[in-house]
Every structure is written in C-alpha cells, then in structure tokens.
Amino acid sequence: MATKRRTTILVVLGLAAAILVAIWKPTVLIYGVQQAGLYAAIAIPMGLVLGIVHIVNLAHGEFMMIAAYATYFACRATGMDPLIAVLPAAAVTAAFGWVVYKLTIRRALKAPELNQLILTFGLGIMFSQLVNLFFTSQTRKISLDYVSASVTIGETSFGVWQFVFVAVAAAMAYGLKLFLTRTTLGKAALAVGQNPKGAAIVGIDVDRTYGIVFAIAAALVGGMGALFLTRSAIFPAVGSPFTMKSFSLVAMAGIGNIPGILGSAILLGIAESLLRAFRATRGWADIVFFVLIIAVILGRTLKWRKS
Amino acid sequence: MKKGFAILAIALLVIGTLAMTGCEKKPVGTIKIGGIWPLGDITGRQGSMAAQLAIEEINAAGGVMVDGGKKLLELVVVDDELKADKAAAAVEKLVTVDGVEVLVGGMASGAELGKIPAFKKYGLPVVSTGAASYTVENALGGDASWYFHLHPWDYNQGASYAEGWAAIQEKFPDIKIEKLFLAYEEGAFGKASWDATKVLFGGGGYVIDGAPFKSAALGGGDYASVLEAAKKFGPDLFLWAGYDADALPMLEQAKAMKFNPGVYLGAPPGWPADFGKSKLAENVMLYGMWAPSMNDTNVASKKFYDGFVAKFKEEPATYFAPLSYSAIYIVAEAISAAKTTEKAALISALAATSYDSPLGETISFSKSNVIPYQGIRRQKILQWQNGRQEVIWPFEAATESPVHPFPAW
Numbered sequence: 237m238a239t240k241r242r243t244t245i246l247v248v249l250g251l252a253a254a255i256l257v258a259i260w261k262p263t264v265l266i267y268g269v270q271q272a273g274l275y276a277a278i279a280i281p282m283g284l285v286l287g288i289v290h291i292v293n294l295a296h297g298e299f300m301m302i303a304a305y306a307t308y309f310a311c312r313a314t315g316m317d318p319l320i321a322v323l324p325a326a327a328v329t330a331a332f333g334w335v336v337y338k339l340t341i342r343r344a345l346k347a348p349e350l351n352q353l354i355l356t357f358g359l360g361i362m363f364s365q366l367v368n369l370f371f372t373s374q375t376r377k378i379s380l381d382y383v384s385a386s387v388t389i390g391e392t393s394f395g396v397w398q399f400v401f402v403a404v405a406a407a408m409a410y411g412l413k414l415f416l417t418r419t420t421l422g423k424a425a426l427a428v429g430q431n432p433k434g435a436a437i438v439g440i441d442v443d444r445t446y447g448i449v450f451a452i453a454a455a456l457v458g459g460m461g462a463l464f465l466t467r468s469a470i471f472p473a474v475g476s477p478f479t480m481k482s483f484s485l486v487a488m489a490g491i492g493n494i495p496g497i498l499g500s501a502i503l504l505g506i507a508e509s510l511l512r513a514f515r516a517t518r519g520w521a522d523i524v525f526f527v528l529i530i531a532v533i534l535g536r537t538l539k540w541r542k543s
Numbered sequence: 544m545k546k547g548f549a550i551l552a553i554a555l556l557v558i559g560t561l562a563m564t565g566c567e568k569k570p571v572g573t574i575k576i577g578g579i580w581p582l583g584d585i586t587g588r589q590g591s592m593a594a595q596l597a598i599e600e601i602n603a604a605g606g607v608m609v610d611g612g613k614k615l616l617e618l619v620v621v622d623d624e625l626k627a628d629k630a631a632a633a634v635e636k637l638v639t640v641d642g643v644e645v646l647v648g649g650m651a652s653g654a655e656l657g658k659i660p661a662f663k664k665y666g667l668p669v670v671s672t673g674a675a676s677y678t679v680e681n682a683l684g685g686d687a688s689w690y691f692h693l694h695p696w697d698y699n700q701g702a703s704y705a706e707g708w709a710a711i712q713e714k715f716p717d718i719k720i721e722k723l724f725l726a727y728e729e730g731a732f733g734k735a736s737w738d739a740t741k742v743l744f745g746g747g748g749y750v751i752d753g754a755p756f757k758s759a760a761l762g763g764g765d766y767a768s769v770l771e772a773a774k775k776f777g778p779d780l781f782l783w784a785g786y787d788a789d790a791l792p793m794l795e796q797a798k799a800m801k802f803n804p805g806v807y808l809g810a811p812p813g814w815p816a817d818f819g820k821s822k823l824a825e826n827v828m829l830y831g832m833w834a835p836s837m838n839d840t841n842v843a844s845k846k847f848y849d850g851f852v853a854k855f856k857e858e859p860a861t862y863f864a865p866l867s868y869s870a871i872y873i874v875a876e877a878i879s880a881a882k883t884t885e886k887a888a889l890i891s892a893l894a895a896t897s898y899d900s901p902l903g904e905t906i907s908f909s910k911s912n913v914i915p916y917q918g919i920r921r922q923k924i925l926q927w928q929n930g931r932q933e934v935i936w937p938f939e940a941a942t943e944s945p946v947h948p949f950p951a952w
Contacts, residue, residue, distance in 0.1 A: 267767040374585045374813070374860065375760075377791040379821035384798040384952075394767070395799030468764050469788040469815055477762025512768035518755055519729055 250503075257506065264509045266394050272505025273402030274467070276498045279482035280408045281456035286483075287492035288416065288429045289449045291341060292352045295360035296482055297475025299454050303329045303461025304470045305367055308376050311465075318378060322462045329458020334451040341450065342443060360476065368472040377469035397466070404463065408456060409495045415452075416494075425449045429492075481525075488529045490536065504528060573617040574607065574884055576874060577637030579630060579648040579658070580672075580867070582622040585813055585860050586650050590672060590867035591620045593859065594647065596850050597871035607878045616875060619643055625650070627657025634661035644884040645670070647870045649694075650863060652676035659683060662690065668877075668889050670870045672863060675700065676735065680913040689886070691873070691893050691908055693866055693918040697735065699911075701743040703921040704830065707936040708780075709747075711924065711945060714938070718947045720806065724778035725753035726769045726793075728785040730761065736784035736810065752776045760786035766793045770800050780806040787811045787818075794823040798952045805948040813861040819930035826946045827927045832862035833902050834925055834932035836942045840903075847901035865901040873898050873906065903940040 258265045278300060285291045293299075306328060307321045340359065344351045383397045416422035427435040428445045436442045468474065485504070489496030507528060508521040578594050580587030598618045601607065606615040619641045623630035637643045638661070646662070646669045649655050655674035659682050662669055670691045677696055695703065712718050725740050727733030737753050744751055754772045757763025766789070773781055781804035783793060790809055797807070808828040818824050835858065838845040847868050851859050859865065873896050878884060881892035894916060898906045904919065911917035924936040926945055933943035 263767070263771060267765065270767075271765055368583055372585055372588060373583055375786075375788045375790075375815040376817075377815050379791055379795075379823060381822075384795045384823075386799040386801065388801065393799070393801040395796055397799070468759055468792055469790070471760070471788055474759070474788070481762075509768065513771075515754070515772075518768065521757070 254506070257510070261513060262389075263392060263394060264513050265506065267512075268506030268509030269402060269502060270395075270398035270505070271508060272498075272501040272503075273398065273400075273405050274464075275478075275481055275485060275505060276405035276501035277401045277408060277460050277463075278457065278478045279485040279497050279501065280405060280412065280494060281453040281460070282479075282482040283486045283489065283492075283494045283497045284412060284456070285450055285453040286486050287494065288425050289446055290349075290429055290491075291345070291446070291450060292349055292356060293341075293450075293453075294353060294356040294479055294483075295336075295363060296356075296457060297477065297479035298360040298363040299329060299333065299475070300457045300461040300464060300478065301367065301470065301472065301475035302332070302363055303458035304465045304474070305371065305376075307462040307465050308378065308470060311378055317380070318462050318465045322459045325462035326455040326459035329461065330451040330455035332458075333454025334447055336454075337447045337450040342446065345446065360479065364472040364476065371472070373471055373473075375469040375471040378465060380466055383466050400463070401467075404460070405498055405501070409498050412494050421445070421448060484526065484529045488532045500532075571612055571614065573615045574609065574645075574878065575617050575619055575641055575643040576871065577634075577641060577643030577646045577648075578618050578620040578867075579623050579633045579637070579646065579654075580620065581625040581650050581654065582620070583624060584650065586673075586863040587622070587625075587648075589859055589861065590648065590650065590863040591618075592855055593847070593851060593864040593868040594618055594620075594871045596847075596854055597868045597875075599854075600850065601871070601875045607875050608882055609878060610883060616871070618871070620648075623648075623651075623654045623657075625654055627653055630654040630657040631661050634658050634665070638665050638667065643667070645874050645878075645889070647672065647874060648867065649673035652679050655679050656682055663687075666886065668874075668886065668893055670874055670893070672866045672870050677912070680911065683914050685913055685915070687914050688916070689890055690914055691896075691916045691918065692911070692914060693870060693873075693906065695919050695922060696911060696917070697739055699917075699920045700830070700922045701739045704924070705743050705747060706921075707924045710938070711936055715945060715947070718805070718945065720749070720779045722750045722752075722776065722778045723780045723782065724773045724776050724804070725751070726766070726773060726781070726783040726785070727753060727755055728758035728761070728789070729755045729763075730758070733758075733784050740782070752778070756785070756789075758785045759788035759792060764788070764792055766796045767800070770797055770802050773804070774800060774802045778804050780804065780808060782808045782810060784810045787813045787815045790815055790818055791821060791823065794821075794827070798823060801952055803949065803951045807949040816860075819927055819932070824927045824930070826949050828935070828945075829925050829927070829932065830922045831925050831932065832919065832922060833859075833865045834923075834934060834942075835859070836931050836933050837901075837903050837940065840940070840942055841901065843899055844901040844903065862902065869898060869900040869902065869906060872900075903934070 282296045285293050303325045307318050307325045310321055311318055344355045385397050386393050386395050424440045424445050428442050432442050485497050485500050488500040504525055507524050511517040511520045578591055580591045582588050595618055598616045602615045606613045621633035623633050646667055649671045650673035652674045666689050668689050673694055675697045683690055723744055725737055727737045754769045756766055756769040810830045838848050847865050877892035881888040896907055900906045906918045908916035908918055923934050925932045926935050928943055934941050935945045
C-alpha cells in the first residue's frame with residue numbers, strides 16, 4: 237500500500253515537472269522524450285535477458301549493429317524500405333541469437349557470471365571487427381524522406397519521426413509484460429530466472445527456455461536495428477555505446493523491472509535534453525547520465541539495507 | 544658453304560640477342576618504402592591502396608634509376624590502428640626488421656605524435672600524408688629536415704578557408720557571410736576546430752557563435768539542441784565539424800527543424816557511402832583537397848582515378864588516396880633525381896620536389912611556421928551538386944560555380 241502511494245506521488249511529481257518544463261521550453265520535453273524512446277527501445281530487450289533469465293549480454297549493441305547492416309544491404313539490393321525490413325530483421329537476428337546462444341552462451345551459464353561477461357564482451361568485439369573486416373569502417377545511411385517529417389507550432393518546428401521509438405518502447409514493455417504474465421513460456425522464463433534447478437525439477441526445459449528468451453531478446457533488438465537505420469548512420473562500432481547505456485538503464489530501473497526501464501529512460505532523456513538547452517551545461521549530459529544512475533542505485537541499496 | 548651460312552646466321556642471332564639484352568637493362572633489386580596508415584579506417588585503407596597503385600605504375604614503367612642501374616620499389620605496409628603506441632612500433636618494425644629506406648603515410652595527428660621519437664632516432668626521410676595538428680609540428684621542431692609534410696597544417700587550412708570565403712564573396716556578390724555558426728563535436732577534433740575558427744574568423748568582421756554536440760561516431764547522434772541554438776543565431780554560414788556518421792542524420796534533423804542557413808557546410812574527414820545520392824546532399828558545401836570531378840580538368844587526377852577504379856573496383860572516397868599516391872611518386876622522383884637512396888642526397892632531392900599532383904596543384908616544399916619542408920598549404924572549398932563534389936574555390940581549380948543559398952526545405 238505504502239509502495240503504491242509512493243509510486244503515485246512520484247508519478248504525479250514527475251508529471252508536474254514535465255508540465256512545467258513543457259510550458260517553459262517545450263522542445264526540451266519533446267527532444268527528451270524522443271531520445272528516451274530510443275534508449276528504452278534498445279534497453280528493454282537487454283532487460284529481458286538480464287532481468288528475467290540473468291544472462292549478461294555485453295554484445296547486445298552488436299546484435300543491433302549486425303541487424304542494421306543486414307537491413308542496409310537488403311534495402312540497397314532490393315530497394316525495400318527499412319520499415320518493411322523490421323520483421324525480417326527480427327526473424328534473422330532471432331535465429332542468429334539462437335545459434336550464438338547454443339554455440340557459446342549456454343556453455344557459460346553454470347560458470348560464474350564473470351565468465352558470461354568476458355564471453356559476451358569478446359563476442360561483441362569479434363562481431364564489430366568482422367563487420368569492419370568485410371564492410372570497412374565507412375559509415376552507411378539510407379536517406380529517407382519521412383524521417384524529416386515535422387510539425388510547426390508558432391515559431392517552433394520539430395521533427396516527429398523519433399516519436400516512433402517511444403511507441404516501440406511502450407509496445408515492447410507492454411508486450412513483454414503480457415508475455416511474462418499470460419503465457420506458459422513467459423511464466424517458465426520467470427521460473428527459470430528465479431530458480432533454474434527448481435524449474436528443471438518441475439519439468440521445465442531450462443536450456444530451451446534460456447535459448448528462446450535469448451532469441452526473443454535478439455529478435456527485439458534486431459527489429460530495432462532496422463528501425464535504428466532510419467534515424468542513424470551505421471558503422472562497425474555503432475552498437476557498443478548503446479550496450480553501456482542499456483546496461484545502465486536496466487540497472488537503474490532495477491533488475492527485472494521492464495516497465496521501469498521506460499521510466500528511467502524518460503528521466504535520463506529529459507535530464508540530458510534540459511542540460512543541452514543551456515550553453516554552460518551542454519557538455520554535461522553524459523556526466524549527469526551516470527551521476528543519476530549512481531544516485532538511484534545507491535539510494536536503492538541504502539533503502540534495502542534499512543529494510 | 545651451307546655450313547658457313549649456318550654458322551654466320553647463328554653468330555648474328557647470338558650477337559643480336561646479346562645487344563638487345565644489353566639495351567633493356569632489367570631492374571635488379573628493390574628499394575623498400577615503409578607505409579604506415581590506419582587500415583581499419585577508409586582514409587588509411589584507401590591511402591595504402593593508392594600507394595600500392597603508384598608503386599605498381601612506377602615498377603611497370605621500369606622502376607627508378609639508382610647507382611647506374613634500375614631498381615623496383617616495394618611497399619611494406621603496417622597498420623597503426625589510429626594509436627600512438629602502434630604507430631611508434633610500426634616505425635621500429637619497418638626500420639629495423641624490414642629495412643625500409645623511406646617512410647610514408649600517416650593520417651591522425653595523435654598517431655603521428657607517437658612516431659616522432661622513432662623518426663628522430665633513425666632520421667630516415669619521411670613523406671607524411673596526414674597530421675594536421677600544429678602540435679605535431681611543434682613536437683618535430685625546426686631541425687626536422689628529414690620530415691616532408693604534404694597535408695596542410697590546421698592553421699594553413701583555417702587561413703585558406705578565410706581566404707576562400709573572402710574571394711567567393713568578392714566574385715559572387717549575392718553571397719554575403721557576416722554571421723557564422725560552428726557546430727563542433729565534443730572531442731579534441733571539434734574543440735580544435737572551434738578554437739581555430741574563433742581565431743581566424745573572429746578578427747575578420749564576422750560574428751561568430753558555436754555549440755558542441757556529441758558525434759554519432761562516439762555514441763551521440765542527437766543534434767536537436769545544437770541545431771536549435773544555430774537556428775536562433777540565424778547564421779549566414781553554418782559549419783559543422785564532426786564525423787561522417789553525423790552527415791546525413793544532422794541534415795535530416797535540420798530539415799525537420801526547418802533550419803535554412805545560406806551556406807550549409809560540413810567538415811568531416813570523409814563522407815558516408817552514397818551521400819551524394821541523397822536529395823538532402825544537394826548544395827551542401829565541404830572542405831577538402833580532391834574530388835573525382837577534378838578528372839574533367841586535371842590530367843593527373845584522371846590518371847590516378849582511372850587507375851584506382853580499374854585496379855580496386857571502387858571509387859577513392861577521400862583525398863587521402865590521391866595524397867598517398869602523390870607521396871609515392873614524390874619519393875620515386877626524388878630517388879631518380881638523387882640516383883641513390885643515401886639519406887643526405889635523397890633529402891636534398893626531396894627538398895627540390897616539383898610534382899604535378901592529381902590534387903590539382905604542383906607540390907613543392909618550403910618552410911612552414913616550424914618545420915623546413917611543408918608541401919600543400921591550401922584546402923579547397925567544394926559543393927555537392929547533382930551528386931558530385933564540385934570544386935568552387937580556388938577558382939583556378941574550380942569545376943563549377945557556387946549555388947546559393949542552400950535550398951529552403
């Protein structure tokens with residue numbers, strides 16, 4: 237009851253702050269929410285593997301990068317729009333994720349978590365170096381008219397395409413919540429995440445569950461790779477900064493709290509946008525990103541110790 | 544009688560063959576040239592390819608004359624991975640293991656700084672294709688008589704931009720630049736560009752403002768705040784100093800925000816693949832040293848371009864390719880002029896270089912602010928027109944007139 241009341245107060249306070257920012261400088265809120273949508277849509281798949289089945293995947297951003305490259309070359313060859321490629325990219329990355337899981341990650345699951353960390357870190361480097369070897373470091377981008385779609389209110393014009401990431405992140409968060417609470421596989425994933433031995437005793441195929449959840453996360457981040465191509469240029473190292481940001485957002489939201497990733501991303505996106513609006517604080521966005529994360533994690537740890 | 548004719552015929556044949564062999568004088572032995580580039584980067588990868596092309600062309604023409612005989616050239620390439628420590632190790636390896644007699648290459652200033660102690664230790668002739676930062680020149684010192692720097696220093700580039708814009712405004716009176724805004728990436732490259740812009744344009748009657756952004760190459764890619772600041776300032780010339788990953792996304796965001804500066808100019812080290820095919824690229828200006836459009840007006844450029852495309856089945860994407868190609872020809876011509884690879888003689892021959900380059904100018908060396916041998920001093924102002932980079936300034940190398948203003952969205 238107390239937790240629910242506290243959450244309600246936080247939401248109300250957040251909304252009030254957002255309204256104040258919107259009145260004072262609407263673009264801060266607009267750009268902040270747009271950036272938050274991108275961060276969240278990339279981080280939520282990591283939230284699934286890290287938070288639910290506790291696999292630390294430091295090659296997360298590289299899965300997105302590979303999907304973006306596959307989309308780029310498919311679009312160049314066929315003239316297809318990256319938006320049409322979202323589902324095929326998701327399917328291909330899911331299959332790729334399944335193979336990577338079977339060949340490598342499953343062998344490190346019973347070892348200490350540091351092994352997974354080093355393994356996936358190595359996989360990430362290998363993926364980006366292979367792409368560099370085959371396609372060079374030259375950046376690639378598909379120029380699309382609709383990404384420059386804009387709305388003008390008074391004297392302010394702003395792009396609206398990036399709101400698509402907000403919608404995708406919200407759909408992912410809601411879809412995964414339904415998946416985890418309403419489907420047998422989702423419930424099995426929760427059980428495997430909490431107690432793999434117990435789950436095996438009650439008849440859940442633990443290895444299969446791990447593999448499917450990893451493939452679903454790969455599919456989601458793969459679909460995001462195709463969508464990411466509409467907004468950004470791609471190059472072999474494009475994914476790695478998003479691995480770090482995703483990891484931080486998952487930690488900030490609390491392991492296992494998928495909707496919380498969306499909330500954390502909005503907080504960070506608006507904080508970044510707010511700082512960039514002032515000349516004196518334009519370079520502080522990255523610092524504040526990590527300061528906020530440290531503050532939230534420390535606060536949560538202190539609260540846990542008290543309780 | 545028949546036997547006598549046969550002997551005479553054989554004798555004539557042997558004499559003829561010997562005479563012809565003597566005339567040909569096949570090249571004997573090789574001269575090793577060490578090349579250091581960042582091979583994971585398009586600039587270095589294509590730079591090394593272009594250097595190899597030059598080596599093959601020179602060897603196909605018979606090599607170089609040394610000590611009364613012909614020798615072939617051999618290029619030994621090492622990747623510096625854009626890192627100072629790797630670059631330093633590359634010099635050591637090339638000199639001590641491979642036994643090279645001349646060094647060429649270079650791109651990033653940071654990597655070049657790493658090479659300098661080894662350069663000084665061995666004192667071999669170096670023809671450098673990169674390193675724009677004045678800190679490299681300061682580290683080399685005034686007595687680096689073995690260092691031949693082809694790429695303009697940062698202050699050379701800045702001065703040439705100021706000169707170019709003044710000349711363009713004079714020739715095309717409808718182009719008026721009074722207010723200038725620089726969007727610069729947060730790293731060392733962007734900040735150095737901002738400092739240089741303030742110095743170069745600050746005193747020239749221009750009103751200047753600027754703001755940093757986090758480049759997509761370094762995990763950023765959101766340009767809304769910097770474009771909003773620029774739009775509020777209302778510049779006649781909007782210049783961004785970032786990386787190729789920023790080029791199209793920044794344009795897309797500028798269009799979404801209806802940001803219409805008179806001149807929209809980018810200064811990345813390279814451009815993304817197929818940038819020219821984007822509708823947004825039309826009339827974007829850029830700084831550079833070479834563009835394929837120069838093939839229409841420059842014979843050396845066309846020879847280089849055709850050779851590169853024929854050999855590698857791809858277009859040279861940045862000016863580092865013709866620059867590296869030029870470096871090899873400069874070395875080859877100096878060896879032929881000196882007729883030896885002995886250090887002092889080769890350095891004297893390099894100092895007397897006069898090479899008609901594919902970059903649209905004859906390269907010769909003269910003293911810069913610090914070092915004795917500086918090659919190119921001017922960058923060019925170019926513009927994307929109909930998918931091609933056209934040279935706008937210097938006027939003697941121009942392939943098109945500037946289109947102004949930048950299209951309203």
